[in-house]
Amino acid sequence: xxxxxxxxxxxxxxxxxxxxxxxxxxxxxxxxxxxxxxxxxxxxxxxxxxxxxxxxxxxxxxxxxxxxxxxxxxxxxxxxxxxxxxxxxxxxxxxxxxxxxxxxxxxxxxxxxxxxxxxxxxxxxxxxxxxxxxxxxxxxxxxxxxxxxxxxxxxxxxxxxxxxxxxxxxxxxxxxxxxxxxxxxxxxxxxxxxxxxxxxxxxxxxxxxxxxxxxxxxxxxxxxxxxxxxxxxxxxxxxxxxxxxxxxxxxxxxxxxxxxxxxxxxxxxxxxxxxxxxxxxxxxxxxxxxxxxxxxxxxxxxxxxxxxxxxxxxxxxxxxxxxxxxxxxxxxxxxxxxxxxxxxxxxxxxxxxxxxxxxxxxxxxxxxxxxxxxxxxxxxxxxxxxxx
Ligand code: PLP
Numbered sequence: 001x002x003x004x005x006x007x008x009x010x011x012x013x014x015x016x017x018x019x020x021x022x023x024x025x026x027x028x029x030x031x032x033x034x035x036x037x038x039x040x041x042x043x044x045x046x047x048x049x050x051x052x053x054x055x056x057x058x059x060x061x062x063x064x065x066x067x068x069x070x071x072x073x074x075x076x077x078x079x080x081x082x083x084x085x086x087x088x089x090x091x092x093x094x095x096x097x098x099x100x101x102x103x104x105x106x107x108x109x110x111x112x113x114x115x116x117x118x119x120x121x122x123x124x125x126x127x128x129x130x131x132x133x134x135x136x137x138x139x140x141x142x143x144x145x146x147x148x149x150x151x152x153x154x155x156x157x158x159x160x161x162x163x164x165x166x167x168x169x170x171x172x173x174x175x176x177x178x179x180x181x182x183x184x185x186x187x188x189x190x191x192x193x194x195x196x197x198x199x200x201x202x203x204x205x206x207x208x209x210x211x212x213x214x215x216x217x218x219x220x221x222x223x224x225x226x227x228x229x230x231x232x233x234x235x236x237x238x239x240x241x242x243x244x245x246x247x248x249x250x251x252x253x254x255x256x257x258x259x260x261x262x263x264x265x266x267x268x269x270x271x272x273x274x275x276x277x278x279x280x281x282x283x284x285x286x287x288x289x290x291x292x293x294x295x296x297x298x299x300x301x302x303x304x305x306x307x308x309x310x311x312x313x314x315x316x317x318x319x320x321x322x323x324x325x326x327x328x329x330x331x332x333x334x335x336x337x338x339x340x341x342x343x344x345x346x347x348x349x350x351x352x353x354x355x356x357x358x359x360x361x362x363x364x365x366x367x368x369x370x371x372x373x374x375x376x377x378x379x380x381x382x383x384x385x386x387x388x
Contacts, residue, residue, distance in 0.1 A: 051279025170201020
């Protein structure tokens with residue numbers, strides 16, 4: 001695209017659409033934990049682009065919407081009345097905030113300066129970043145046959161430097177939910193901080209019973225849980241990126257709170273890493289959660305699970321493919337007995353499909369944009385590639 005002064009905004013938009021067209025569509029995407037935002041979210045993105053929640057004194061009405069969104073999550077996650085929280089730039093920032101609070105709380109309560117946090121090997125890379133940034137020692141623990149953190153290893157790894165544990169409710173690679181009840185019992189027993197990363201599973205597990213599946217326990221009903229990450233740009237289809245963290249109480253969030261003296265409201269404390277924050281992300285989340293409401297989310301989860309079951313049945317029809325693990329949610333891994341996973345994913349890419357590789361399997365996340373038609377088409381291509 002060449003810039004010329006005579007170009008109108010429409011000309012520029014037209015050029016950009018041409019240039020980015022193939023990236024606007026998710027109709028070949030099986031690898032992402034994001035999904036295209038709802039139509040209303042796109043309109044909100046444009047309409048409310050000027051709102052900055054990092055300056056609450058200027059946008060008090062938008063701040064009220066933010067409170068309502070956080071209230072939705074606090075209710076969903078059965079947080080006690082003492083809860084606090086904030087909207088973040090996504091799962092990574094929320095996980096960083098959880099680890100930051102764990103570190104500072106332990107400094108205050110136990111006098112441990114830079115302790116150790118126990119992480120499952122399945123934890124998202126954001127925890128590696130958090131440990132590095134916060135100068136925390138990361139101890140990576142192995143998984144059991146269900147891809148959950150090994151509880152015995154958690155118990156035997158605790159030493160006098162240990163300040164916290166992280167549990168995952170819906171891992172990136174397999175969708176497994178750690179035994180958060182067991183982690184909560186250990187956290188209470190040993191007076192450790194427990195952060196739960198429910199960035200992905202947080203908008204799935206609370207709705208599973210309504211669609212006939214059993215759901216693991218992972219939220220604040222478990223007394224040892226101190227903070228939970230949960231995202232709106234994943235299953236819900238909010239604007240990208242949108243995350244949240246809810247803390248059990250200000251006892252934990254206050255340890256990272258900062259007052260910003262130069263803003264028009266210099267009394268509000270912030271518990272985010274970011275300063276300036278997009279209001280339109282929050283307004284879009286408010287509409288999806290509060291106006292479209294619970295049934296909208298249940299329907300999205302139900303649809304994704306139906307397509308997941310369909311995909312599993314199609315993969316099972318192909319005798320060259322094997323599931324890499326027993327899926328528990330809408331994340332699938334498969335291997336094949338003809339070529340390497342890397343070669344398979346490359347050949348699928350040539351045919352237009354985007355899949356990712358996790359460990360040694362090809363990984364599919366069945367997001368709301370994945371349809372049975374997409375599954376039919378990729379199944380034909382898989383058949384063809386593995387026949388060669
Ligand atoms: N936690 C889990 C379990 C994830 O799967 C992801 C991303 O996929 C994250 C955290 C990070 O989220 P984000 O990409 O929004 O920073």
